Amino acid sequence: MNCKGKPELRQRLAAEYALGTLRGRARERLKRWLRDDAELAREVAQWEARLAPMAGVVAPVTPPARLWHAVDRRTASPAKKPRSIWKALGLVASGAAAALLVVALFFRPQPAGVPASYIAVLSDPKTSQPVLVATAERGETVLRLNTLDPAIHVAGRSLELWALPRDGAPRSLGVVANEERFRVQLAAAADQALGDVPALALSLEPPGGSPTGQPTGPVLYTGPCVKYW
Amino acid sequence: MGDRGAFRALYEASAAKLFGVALRILRREDWAEEVLQECYVSVWRHAPEYRASRAAPMTWMTSIVRNRCLDWLRRPNPEPLADDTLEKIEDQNPGPLAELERARDSAALARCLRGLDAKQRQAIALAFFDGLSHAELAAHLREPLGTVKTWVRRGLARLRSCLELQG
Numbered sequence: 001m002n003c004k005g006k007p008e009l010r011q012r013l014a015a016e017y018a019l020g021t022l023r024g025r026a027r028e029r030l031k032r033w034l035r036d037d038a039e040l041a042r043e044v045a046q047w048e049a050r051l052a053p054m055a056g057v058v059a060p061v062t063p064p065a066r067l068w069h070a071v072d073r074r075t076a077s078p079a080k081k082p083r084s085i086w087k088a089l090g091l092v093a094s095g096a097a098a099a100l101l102v103v104a105l106f107f108r109p110q111p112a113g114v115p116a117s118y119i120a121v122l123s124d125p126k127t128s129q130p131v132l133v134a135t136a137e138r139g140e141t142v143l144r145l146n147t148l149d150p151a152i153h154v155a156g157r158s159l160e161l162w163a164l165p166r167d168g169a170p171r172s173l174g175v176v177a178n179e180e181r182f183r184v185q186l187a188a189a190a191d192q193a194l195g196d197v198p199a200l201a202l203s204l205e206p207p208g209g210s211p212t213g214q215p216t217g218p219v220l221y222t223g224p225c226v227k228y229w
Numbered sequence: 230m231g232d233r234g235a236f237r238a239l240y241e242a243s244a245a246k247l248f249g250v251a252l253r254i255l256r257r258e259d260w261a262e263e264v265l266q267e268c269y270v271s272v273w274r275h276a277p278e279y280r281a282s283r284a285a286p287m288t289w290m291t292s293i294v295r296n297r298c299l300d301w302l303r304r305p306n307p308e309p310l311a312d313d314t315l316e317k318i319e320d321q322n323p324g325p326l327a328e329l330e331r332a333r334d335s336a337a338l339a340r341c342l343r344g345l346d347a348k349q350r351q352a353i354a355l356a357f358f359d360g361l362s363h364a365e366l367a368a369h370l371r372e373p374l375g376t377v378k379t380w381v382r383r384g385l386a387r388l389r390s391c392l393e394l395q396g
Contacts, residue, residue, distance in 0.1 A: 015385040018292070019353065020299050023362045027299070045292075050392055052288040053335030054357050055295075060245035061252055063262060068240060070266050075236065075273040117285075139336045227285050 003033065003040070010040055018047035118143075118190050120200045120225035131221050134161070134200060136190035143173065143190070145182035153178050157217070160209045164199040164222070173200070175209040200225050236273055243287065244269075247294045254298040254360035264297045271297075298360055341391035349384030352377055 003009045016022040017030050034041050122132040133146045143161070153159065153176075161184050162170040173193060174184040186193045203210070204217040247268065251261040272290060342350050348370075355361045355369065363381065367374040 011389075012382060012385070015389070016381065019356050019381070019385065020295060020360055021356045021363050021366070021381055023299070023303065027303075047389075048292040049285075049288050050338070050389070051357060052285075052291050053338045054354075055246070055250050055291045056335055058246070058249045058253055058358065061249040062245045063248040063265060067244065067248075067262050067266060068237075071240065071269040071273075072237075074266070074270050076233075 004037070010043060014040060014043035015047050018044055018051055118194045118225060118227055120194075120223055122200060122202055122221035122223040124221055132202065132223075134184075134225075136186070136194065138191045139189050141186045141189055141193075143184040143186055143193075145176060145184065147182060152182075152220075154204060156207060158205045158207050158209050159220075160203050160205045160215070162201045162203065162215060163194065163197040163225075164201055165197055170201060170215055172210065172213060175205070176202075194225055195227070197225050199223065239272075239286075240269060243290055246287075247290060250291060251294055251298050253358055254295065255301060260301060261298075264301055265294065268294050268297055295360075302360060302362075337392060337395040338388075341388050341395065344391055345384050345387055346380070349380045349387070352380045353384045353388070356381065 003013060013022060013026075013030055017027065022030060030040075034044065117138040118134075118136045120134040122134070124131050131147060131152070134143050135146075136143045145161075159176040159178075161173040161176060163173050164170055173186060177183050177185065199222060201215070201219050201222040203215040203219045205215070206217075210216045244265070248261055248265055251264050251268075252258065255261050255264065268290070271293060342353070345353070352366050352370065355366055361369060363374060363378050366381070367377045370377060
Protein backbone atom coordinates (compact mmCIF):
# COMPACT_ATOMS: atom_id res chain seq x y z
CA MET A 1 0.00 0.00 0.00
CA ASN A 2 1.31 3.39 -0.85
CA CYS A 3 0.11 6.88 -1.50
CA LYS A 4 0.52 6.96 -5.27
CA GLY A 5 -2.41 8.50 -7.08
CA LYS A 6 -3.37 10.54 -4.02
CA PRO A 7 -1.66 13.87 -4.60
CA GLU A 8 -3.26 15.63 -1.64
CA LEU A 9 -2.26 12.89 0.77
CA ARG A 10 1.28 12.86 -0.63
CA GLN A 11 1.55 16.62 -0.23
CA ARG A 12 0.37 16.41 3.36
CA LEU A 13 2.66 13.53 4.28
CA ALA A 14 5.67 15.20 2.64
CA ALA A 15 4.94 18.45 4.49
CA GLU A 16 4.48 16.78 7.87
CA TYR A 17 7.58 14.65 7.40
CA ALA A 18 9.63 17.77 6.65
CA LEU A 19 8.07 19.68 9.55
CA GLY A 20 8.66 16.73 11.86
CA THR A 21 5.14 16.02 13.08
CA LEU A 22 4.93 12.71 11.20
CA ARG A 23 6.13 10.22 13.81
CA GLY A 24 6.22 6.60 14.72
CA ARG A 25 5.05 4.06 12.20
CA ALA A 26 3.80 6.71 9.77
CA ARG A 27 7.28 8.23 9.67
CA GLU A 28 9.00 4.89 9.16
CA ARG A 29 6.54 4.02 6.40
CA LEU A 30 7.17 7.29 4.59
CA LYS A 31 10.94 6.75 4.87
CA ARG A 32 10.47 3.38 3.13
CA TRP A 33 8.42 4.97 0.34
CA LEU A 34 11.05 7.67 -0.10
CA ARG A 35 13.64 5.07 -1.09
CA ASP A 36 11.98 4.26 -4.38
CA ASP A 37 9.55 7.10 -4.98
CA ALA A 38 11.61 9.88 -6.51
CA GLU A 39 8.60 12.13 -6.93
CA LEU A 40 7.76 11.89 -3.23
CA ALA A 41 11.41 12.50 -2.34
CA ARG A 42 11.28 15.64 -4.44
CA GLU A 43 8.19 16.86 -2.62
CA VAL A 44 9.89 16.29 0.73
CA ALA A 45 12.99 18.16 -0.50
CA GLN A 46 10.79 21.07 -1.61
CA TRP A 47 9.18 21.22 1.80
CA GLU A 48 12.56 21.05 3.53
CA ALA A 49 13.71 23.98 1.40
CA ARG A 50 10.54 25.95 2.20
CA LEU A 51 10.96 25.49 5.96
CA ALA A 52 14.77 25.60 6.14
CA PRO A 53 15.06 29.40 6.52
CA MET A 54 13.39 28.99 9.93
CA ALA A 55 16.52 27.21 11.16
CA GLY A 56 18.43 30.39 10.39
CA VAL A 57 17.03 32.09 13.47
CA VAL A 58 18.00 29.35 15.93
CA ALA A 59 20.77 30.71 18.13
CA PRO A 60 24.11 29.11 17.21
CA VAL A 61 25.82 27.23 20.02
CA THR A 62 29.48 26.34 19.65
CA PRO A 63 29.85 22.60 20.26
CA PRO A 64 32.73 21.33 22.41
CA ALA A 65 36.00 20.68 20.56
CA ARG A 66 35.70 16.95 21.25
CA LEU A 67 32.87 16.80 18.70
CA TRP A 68 35.23 17.65 15.85
CA HIS A 69 37.85 15.22 17.19
CA ALA A 70 35.28 12.42 17.21
CA VAL A 71 34.08 13.28 13.69
CA ASP A 72 37.66 13.58 12.48
CA ARG A 73 38.60 10.21 13.95
CA ARG A 74 35.62 8.49 12.37
CA THR A 75 36.03 10.00 8.92
CA ALA A 76 39.83 9.89 8.62
CA SER A 77 39.89 6.25 7.49
CA PRO A 78 40.93 6.15 3.83
CA ALA A 79 38.58 3.21 3.15
CA LYS A 80 35.49 5.41 3.18
CA LYS A 81 36.97 8.36 1.36
CA PRO A 82 34.32 10.00 -0.82
CA ARG A 83 35.08 11.06 -4.37
CA SER A 84 35.54 14.67 -3.44
CA ILE A 85 33.42 16.54 -1.00
CA TRP A 86 34.02 19.71 -2.99
CA LYS A 87 32.73 18.18 -6.16
CA ALA A 88 29.88 16.56 -4.31
CA LEU A 89 28.75 19.79 -2.74
CA GLY A 90 28.88 21.51 -6.10
CA LEU A 91 31.38 24.00 -4.81
CA VAL A 92 34.02 23.34 -7.42
CA ALA A 93 33.48 25.30 -10.56
CA SER A 94 37.19 25.78 -11.16
CA GLY A 95 40.46 24.96 -9.50
CA ALA A 96 40.45 28.37 -7.90
CA ALA A 97 37.41 27.45 -5.84
CA ALA A 98 39.43 25.10 -3.67
CA ALA A 99 40.03 28.03 -1.36
CA LEU A 100 36.43 29.16 -1.43
CA LEU A 101 35.24 28.27 2.04
CA VAL A 102 38.54 28.99 3.71
CA VAL A 103 38.66 32.46 2.22
CA ALA A 104 35.00 33.03 2.97
CA LEU A 105 35.58 31.90 6.54
CA PHE A 106 38.57 34.16 6.85
CA PHE A 107 36.29 37.07 6.07
CA ARG A 108 33.46 35.76 8.25
CA PRO A 109 30.69 37.37 6.26
CA GLN A 110 28.26 36.81 9.12
CA PRO A 111 29.08 36.67 12.79
CA ALA A 112 26.46 34.01 13.52
CA GLY A 113 28.59 31.20 12.14
CA VAL A 114 26.53 30.69 9.00
CA PRO A 115 28.02 31.62 5.65
CA ALA A 116 26.18 34.14 3.49
CA SER A 117 23.55 32.85 1.05
CA TYR A 118 25.68 33.59 -2.00
CA ILE A 119 29.44 33.40 -2.02
CA ALA A 120 31.62 34.08 -5.04
CA VAL A 121 35.40 33.84 -5.02
CA LEU A 122 37.14 35.67 -7.86
CA SER A 123 40.67 34.72 -8.72
CA ASP A 124 43.45 36.00 -10.88
CA PRO A 125 43.41 33.65 -13.89
CA LYS A 126 47.19 33.94 -14.26
CA THR A 127 48.09 32.90 -10.72
CA SER A 128 44.84 31.16 -9.64
CA GLN A 129 45.13 33.12 -6.43
CA PRO A 130 41.81 34.21 -4.92
CA VAL A 131 41.63 38.00 -4.86
CA LEU A 132 38.05 38.92 -4.13
CA VAL A 133 35.19 37.41 -2.13
CA ALA A 134 31.66 38.61 -2.86
CA THR A 135 28.83 37.74 -0.48
CA ALA A 136 25.13 38.53 -0.39
CA GLU A 137 22.07 37.42 1.53
CA ARG A 138 19.18 36.09 -0.51
CA GLY A 139 16.81 39.03 -0.22
CA GLU A 140 19.45 41.74 -0.22
CA THR A 141 20.22 44.09 -3.06
CA VAL A 142 23.80 44.73 -1.99
CA LEU A 143 26.77 42.54 -2.84
CA ARG A 144 29.58 42.99 -0.32
CA LEU A 145 33.09 42.65 -1.64
CA ASN A 146 36.15 41.81 0.37
CA THR A 147 39.45 42.01 -1.40
CA LEU A 148 42.83 40.59 -0.55
CA ASP A 149 44.40 43.15 -2.87
CA PRO A 150 44.28 46.70 -1.52
CA ALA A 151 45.63 48.02 -4.85
CA ILE A 152 42.67 46.61 -6.79
CA HIS A 153 41.34 50.04 -7.75
CA VAL A 154 42.99 51.91 -10.60
CA ALA A 155 42.77 55.71 -10.55
CA GLY A 156 40.45 57.13 -13.19
CA ARG A 157 38.87 53.78 -14.04
CA SER A 158 35.89 51.87 -12.71
CA LEU A 159 35.63 48.23 -11.74
CA GLU A 160 32.50 46.55 -13.03
CA LEU A 161 31.13 43.24 -11.84
CA TRP A 162 29.50 40.84 -14.31
CA ALA A 163 27.27 37.82 -13.95
CA LEU A 164 28.31 35.05 -16.33
CA PRO A 165 25.12 33.06 -16.97
CA ARG A 166 25.21 29.47 -18.16
CA ASP A 167 24.00 30.61 -21.57
CA GLY A 168 24.29 34.00 -23.15
CA ALA A 169 26.35 37.13 -22.75
CA PRO A 170 27.70 38.59 -19.50
CA ARG A 171 25.18 40.69 -17.58
CA SER A 172 26.33 43.73 -15.65
CA LEU A 173 25.68 43.54 -11.92
CA GLY A 174 26.95 47.06 -11.40
CA VAL A 175 29.98 49.23 -10.84
CA VAL A 176 31.98 48.64 -7.67
CA ALA A 177 31.44 51.51 -5.27
CA ASN A 178 34.78 52.47 -3.76
CA GLU A 179 33.60 53.69 -0.40
CA GLU A 180 34.69 52.64 3.03
CA ARG A 181 33.86 49.11 1.98
CA PHE A 182 33.64 47.82 -1.57
CA ARG A 183 30.15 46.97 -2.60
CA VAL A 184 27.91 46.63 -5.64
CA GLN A 185 24.34 47.86 -5.59
CA LEU A 186 22.28 45.20 -7.35
CA ALA A 187 19.24 46.06 -9.47
CA ALA A 188 17.27 43.22 -7.85
CA ALA A 189 17.46 40.99 -4.78
CA ALA A 190 20.37 38.54 -4.80
CA ASP A 191 18.02 35.62 -5.46
CA GLN A 192 17.03 37.19 -8.78
CA ALA A 193 20.41 38.65 -9.67
CA LEU A 194 22.50 35.58 -8.75
CA GLY A 195 20.03 32.72 -8.55
CA ASP A 196 21.08 31.04 -11.78
CA VAL A 197 24.57 32.46 -12.16
CA PRO A 198 27.41 29.95 -11.87
CA ALA A 199 30.24 32.51 -12.17
CA LEU A 200 31.16 36.18 -11.85
CA ALA A 201 33.83 38.33 -13.51
CA LEU A 202 35.36 41.71 -12.72
CA SER A 203 36.54 43.99 -15.53
CA LEU A 204 38.33 47.33 -15.71
CA GLU A 205 36.12 49.93 -17.41
CA PRO A 206 35.96 53.65 -18.16
CA PRO A 207 34.75 55.81 -15.26
CA GLY A 208 31.15 54.99 -14.46
CA GLY A 209 31.24 51.59 -16.13
CA SER A 210 31.09 50.05 -19.56
CA PRO A 211 29.31 52.27 -22.10
CA THR A 212 28.22 49.28 -24.19
CA GLY A 213 26.59 47.02 -21.62
CA GLN A 214 29.27 44.42 -22.24
CA PRO A 215 32.80 44.26 -20.81
CA THR A 216 35.07 46.57 -22.82
CA GLY A 217 38.23 46.52 -20.72
CA PRO A 218 40.40 43.66 -19.53
CA VAL A 219 38.73 41.03 -17.36
CA LEU A 220 40.84 41.02 -14.21
CA TYR A 221 39.28 38.27 -12.15
CA THR A 222 36.73 35.52 -12.56
CA GLY A 223 35.41 32.80 -10.31
CA PRO A 224 32.53 30.57 -9.25
CA CYS A 225 29.42 31.83 -7.53
CA VAL A 226 27.70 29.40 -5.17
CA LYS A 227 24.34 29.47 -3.50
CA TYR A 228 25.19 28.19 -0.08
CA TRP A 229 22.03 28.57 1.92
CA MET B 230 43.27 22.21 0.01
CA GLY B 231 42.25 18.58 -0.05
CA ASP B 232 39.05 16.89 0.99
CA ARG B 233 40.04 16.82 4.65
CA GLY B 234 40.64 20.55 4.71
CA ALA B 235 37.39 21.17 2.86
CA PHE B 236 35.49 18.99 5.28
CA ARG B 237 37.03 20.78 8.24
CA ALA B 238 36.05 24.12 6.70
CA LEU B 239 32.52 22.87 6.15
CA TYR B 240 32.37 21.75 9.77
CA GLU B 241 33.64 25.08 11.04
CA ALA B 242 31.12 26.93 8.89
CA SER B 243 28.12 24.94 10.02
CA ALA B 244 28.71 23.23 13.40
CA ALA B 245 27.51 26.02 15.70
CA LYS B 246 24.30 26.57 13.76
CA LEU B 247 23.53 22.85 13.49
CA PHE B 248 24.42 22.25 17.15
CA GLY B 249 21.95 25.00 18.03
CA VAL B 250 19.25 23.32 15.93
CA ALA B 251 19.89 19.90 17.51
CA LEU B 252 20.09 21.27 21.05
CA ARG B 253 16.77 23.02 20.67
CA ILE B 254 15.04 19.79 19.63
CA LEU B 255 16.85 17.35 21.94
CA ARG B 256 17.36 19.67 24.94
CA ARG B 257 20.41 17.72 26.09
CA GLU B 258 23.96 18.58 25.11
CA ASP B 259 25.22 15.00 25.23
CA TRP B 260 22.46 13.87 22.88
CA ALA B 261 22.97 16.80 20.54
CA GLU B 262 26.69 15.99 20.40
CA GLU B 263 26.01 12.37 19.62
CA VAL B 264 23.49 13.17 16.90
CA LEU B 265 25.72 15.80 15.32
CA GLN B 266 28.64 13.40 15.27
CA GLU B 267 26.49 10.92 13.33
CA CYS B 268 25.35 13.69 10.99
CA TYR B 269 28.83 14.84 10.04
CA VAL B 270 30.00 11.27 9.51
CA SER B 271 26.95 10.83 7.30
CA VAL B 272 27.63 14.06 5.39
CA TRP B 273 31.22 12.90 4.75
CA ARG B 274 30.10 9.49 3.52
CA HIS B 275 27.11 10.63 1.53
CA ALA B 276 28.55 13.78 0.01
CA PRO B 277 28.95 12.00 -3.37
CA GLU B 278 25.17 11.44 -3.45
CA TYR B 279 24.40 15.04 -2.66
CA ARG B 280 22.82 16.82 -5.60
CA ALA B 281 23.30 20.55 -5.63
CA SER B 282 20.25 20.91 -7.84
CA ARG B 283 18.00 19.60 -5.12
CA ALA B 284 18.98 21.76 -2.15
CA ALA B 285 21.55 24.29 -1.00
CA PRO B 286 24.24 22.63 1.19
CA MET B 287 23.03 24.25 4.41
CA THR B 288 19.43 23.19 3.72
CA TRP B 289 20.62 19.66 3.03
CA MET B 290 22.64 19.49 6.24
CA THR B 291 19.90 21.09 8.34
CA SER B 292 17.45 18.47 7.10
CA ILE B 293 19.87 15.66 7.95
CA VAL B 294 20.26 17.03 11.48
CA ARG B 295 16.54 17.59 12.08
CA ASN B 296 15.64 14.15 10.77
CA ARG B 297 18.30 12.47 12.94
CA CYS B 298 17.05 14.38 15.97
CA LEU B 299 13.47 13.24 15.31
CA ASP B 300 14.64 9.65 14.88
CA TRP B 301 16.53 9.97 18.16
CA LEU B 302 13.38 11.11 19.96
CA ARG B 303 11.73 7.86 18.94
CA ARG B 304 14.15 5.92 21.13
CA PRO B 305 12.78 4.54 24.37
CA ASN B 306 12.72 6.81 27.42
CA PRO B 307 13.20 10.16 25.77
CA GLU B 308 13.59 12.98 28.24
CA PRO B 309 10.19 14.56 28.90
CA LEU B 310 9.83 18.24 28.03
CA ALA B 311 10.75 19.70 31.41
CA ASP B 312 8.30 22.14 32.94
CA ASP B 313 10.76 24.99 32.94
CA THR B 314 11.37 24.36 29.24
CA LEU B 315 7.66 24.77 28.64
CA GLU B 316 7.73 28.07 30.44
CA LYS B 317 10.69 29.19 28.39
CA ILE B 318 8.87 28.43 25.16
CA GLU B 319 5.84 30.40 26.28
CA ASP B 320 7.82 33.30 27.64
CA GLN B 321 10.04 33.73 24.65
CA ASN B 322 9.91 37.33 23.83
CA PRO B 323 10.12 38.45 21.05
CA GLY B 324 10.18 34.77 20.12
CA PRO B 325 11.54 32.95 17.13
CA LEU B 326 8.99 34.25 14.64
CA ALA B 327 9.84 37.84 15.36
CA GLU B 328 13.50 36.95 14.84
CA LEU B 329 12.58 35.32 11.57
CA GLU B 330 10.83 38.45 10.41
CA ARG B 331 14.01 40.41 11.02
CA ALA B 332 16.29 37.91 9.30
CA ARG B 333 17.06 39.20 5.85
CA ASP B 334 17.16 35.74 4.39
CA SER B 335 13.70 34.59 5.22
CA ALA B 336 11.40 37.53 4.58
CA ALA B 337 9.01 35.62 2.27
CA LEU B 338 8.64 32.77 4.73
CA ALA B 339 8.13 35.26 7.56
CA ARG B 340 5.47 37.11 5.60
CA CYS B 341 3.62 33.87 4.89
CA LEU B 342 3.90 32.70 8.51
CA ARG B 343 2.51 36.04 9.59
CA GLY B 344 -0.48 35.42 7.31
CA LEU B 345 -1.44 32.25 9.21
CA ASP B 346 -3.79 32.15 12.16
CA ALA B 347 -1.87 32.56 15.40
CA LYS B 348 -2.68 29.01 16.49
CA GLN B 349 -1.49 27.53 13.20
CA ARG B 350 1.69 29.56 13.37
CA GLN B 351 2.43 28.59 16.95
CA ALA B 352 1.87 24.89 16.25
CA ILE B 353 4.16 24.94 13.21
CA ALA B 354 6.87 26.86 15.06
CA LEU B 355 6.79 24.52 18.06
CA ALA B 356 6.98 21.50 15.74
CA PHE B 357 9.86 22.92 13.72
CA PHE B 358 12.00 24.51 16.43
CA ASP B 359 11.32 22.19 19.33
CA GLY B 360 10.51 18.97 17.53
CA LEU B 361 7.11 18.52 19.16
CA SER B 362 4.88 15.75 17.80
CA HIS B 363 1.12 16.18 17.31
CA ALA B 364 0.50 14.60 20.72
CA GLU B 365 3.08 16.83 22.41
CA LEU B 366 1.61 19.88 20.69
CA ALA B 367 -1.85 18.94 21.95
CA ALA B 368 -0.57 18.51 25.50
CA HIS B 369 1.45 21.69 25.39
CA LEU B 370 -1.28 23.83 23.85
CA ARG B 371 -3.98 22.14 25.96
CA GLU B 372 -6.14 21.43 22.93
CA PRO B 373 -7.65 18.20 21.57
CA LEU B 374 -5.33 16.17 19.33
CA GLY B 375 -7.66 16.47 16.33
CA THR B 376 -7.78 20.26 16.64
CA VAL B 377 -3.99 20.54 16.71
CA LYS B 378 -3.61 18.20 13.73
CA THR B 379 -6.03 20.39 11.76
CA TRP B 380 -4.06 23.54 12.64
CA VAL B 381 -0.84 21.96 11.41
CA ARG B 382 -2.40 20.57 8.24
CA ARG B 383 -4.20 23.78 7.28
CA GLY B 384 -1.25 25.93 8.32
CA LEU B 385 1.13 23.97 6.09
CA ALA B 386 -1.29 24.07 3.15
CA ARG B 387 -1.69 27.84 3.49
CA LEU B 388 2.05 28.29 3.88
CA ARG B 389 2.64 26.43 0.65
CA SER B 390 0.17 28.41 -1.43
CA CYS B 391 1.43 31.68 0.05
CA LEU B 392 5.09 30.81 -0.71
CA GLU B 393 4.17 29.77 -4.25
CA LEU B 394 2.46 33.14 -4.79
CA GLN B 395 5.59 34.91 -3.52
CA GLY B 396 7.53 33.05 -6.17
